Amino acid sequence: MMRRFAVIGVAFMMAVGAAAQTASAPGKPVEKVTVIQCGSLIDGKTRDVRRGVQVVVRGNKIESVESLDNSHPSKTSQGGAPEAIDLSKATCLPGLIDTHTHIVLQGDIIVDYDEQLLKQSAPYRAIRAVAASEMCLEHGFTSIRDLETEGAGYIDVDVKKAINNGLIPGPRMQVMTRALDVTGAYALLGYNWEYDFPHGVQVCDSPDGCRKAVREQISHGADWIKVYADQRTFPGPNNTIDSRPTFTVDELKAIVDEAHRERRRVAAHASGLTGVHTAVEAGVDSIEHGNYIADADLKTMAAKGTWYVPTPWLSEYRMQEFPEQTAAMKRSDAIYEDTFKRARAAGVKIAYGTDAGAFEWTITPAMQLPTMVRYGMTPMQAIQSATSVAAELFGWQDSVGAIEPGKFADIVAVAGDPIADIGVLKKMSFVMKDGVVVKR
Numbered sequence: 001m002m003r004r005f006a007v008i009g010v011a012f013m014m015a016v017g018a019a020a021q022t023a024s025a026p027g028k029p030v031e032k033v034t035v036i037q038c039g040s041l042i043d044g045k046t047r048d049v050r051r052g053v054q055v056v057v058r059g060n061k062i063e064s065v066e067s068l069d070n071s072h073p074s075k076t077s078q079g080g081a082p083e084a085i086d087l088s089k090a091t092c093l094p095g096l097i098d099t100h101t102h103i104v105l106q107g108d109i110i111v112d113y114d115e116q117l118l119k120q121s122a123p124y125r126a127i128r129a130v131a132a133s134e135m136c137l138e139h140g141f142t143s144i145r146d147l148e149t150e151g152a153g154y155i156d157v158d159v160k161k162a163i164n165n166g167l168i169p170g171p172r173m174q175v176m177t178r179a180l181d182v183t184g185a186y187a188l189l190g191y192n193w194e195y196d197f198p199h200g201v202q203v204c205d206s207p208d209g210c211r212k213a214v215r216e217q218i219s220h221g222a223d224w225i226k227v228y229a230d231q232r233t234f235p236g237p238n239n240t241i242d243s244r245p246t247f248t249v250d251e252l253k254a255i256v257d258e259a260h261r262e263r264r265r266v267a268a269h270a271s272g273l274t275g276v277h278t279a280v281e282a283g284v285d286s287i288e289h290g291n292y293i294a295d296a297d298l299k300t301m302a303a304k305g306t307w308y309v310p311t312p313w314l315s316e317y318r319m320q321e322f323p324e325q326t327a328a329m330k331r332s333d334a335i336y337e338d339t340f341k342r343a344r345a346a347g348v349k350i351a352y353g354t355d356a357g358a359f360e361w362t363i364t365p366a367m368q369l370p371t372m373v374r375y376g377m378t379p380m381q382a383i384q385s386a387t388s389v390a391a392e393l394f395g396w397q398d399s400v401g402a403i404e405p406g407k408f409a410d411i412v413a414v415a416g417d418p419i420a421d422i423g424v425l426k427k428m429s430f431v432m433k434d435g436v437v438v439k440r
């Protein structure tokens, strides 16, 4: 026994000695320096487009951002010869941010949602999510908030872990895991009652039952809690969209209280009048979709700082996929556009979110930027909703969403001028995440 302690003791002393040696080695490890010349630069925060800018990246952070006339190249050459990247014919921007994605969905939500849950194993869906993560990054989206796995358990937590550990390429992620809905409200539904079928959510009922579900999801790695506050929208009176609520206000309040106690926030899928109203009253932190929101609820959202994450491009996509639904969708789109405009007028914070995954990951989530410009944002406001404003929703405003010293080096570039044509952001020519070039 004593001898074993002695052996362990010697091993420990040797380990400490080795650590001390490493620590006392002269000089710090040399961090890679990259100097990027940008023809134009949109920093994600200010309204100006700067011409001829040099961005110096040291390691995974932005070290300096200077106009080419007053930059000092010698300053950047400490620690070895810097790598030069010439983007002098391009516009640089911060890595884009999508605050509403589904990395575990692959564009088949309507066509074969049931098949995904019934015929695809969780490992297979994880493999598809890995492929989607890489596509997401190549579209220039370097951060995403992923809004539940649709029946695939905690795969999002694992994908995020694999990205953060450098095993696979992908965006920075905040994840919601399984989402919550009440009994009888969420697919799969309508199958033989003699059997148990899987659901695209974790089912919970009653305030106590839902508190337990929140605790469970947080224990497995949920950064946010997602709830479905309504289901099935239908036209309401006077050009409104109404919906069937799911949770009671008491249940939602319990979910919000439990999540907030554990320092997590709550995102509510809410499409129509009743669902949005219930969610806003319960104090959720973000309203997802919000196809119709009453003025009174917009006022409450502005006062409480509740985020609005509209996803209007999805209906344009569905009109292409399902032309027979075009007439009905055009009617509801007009209501969506009006809600978007009233939300802006009411001073509600709008973050960029697309529901990517509900459409194929081969399609860039940048598709919605032109829609938001058509709905009245300037191109710069649309870009900011997908950079600095979205970063604020994440609570990551100190680390991403802008090109400025101290931020992570998440930098993208496009040919052309996004202010003249927001559509150029659909084609990324350069992507850097965390100081590493992903696409060039």
Ligand SMILES: [Zn+2]
Pocket: 100, 101, 102, 147, 355, 358
């Ligand atoms: Zn969604």
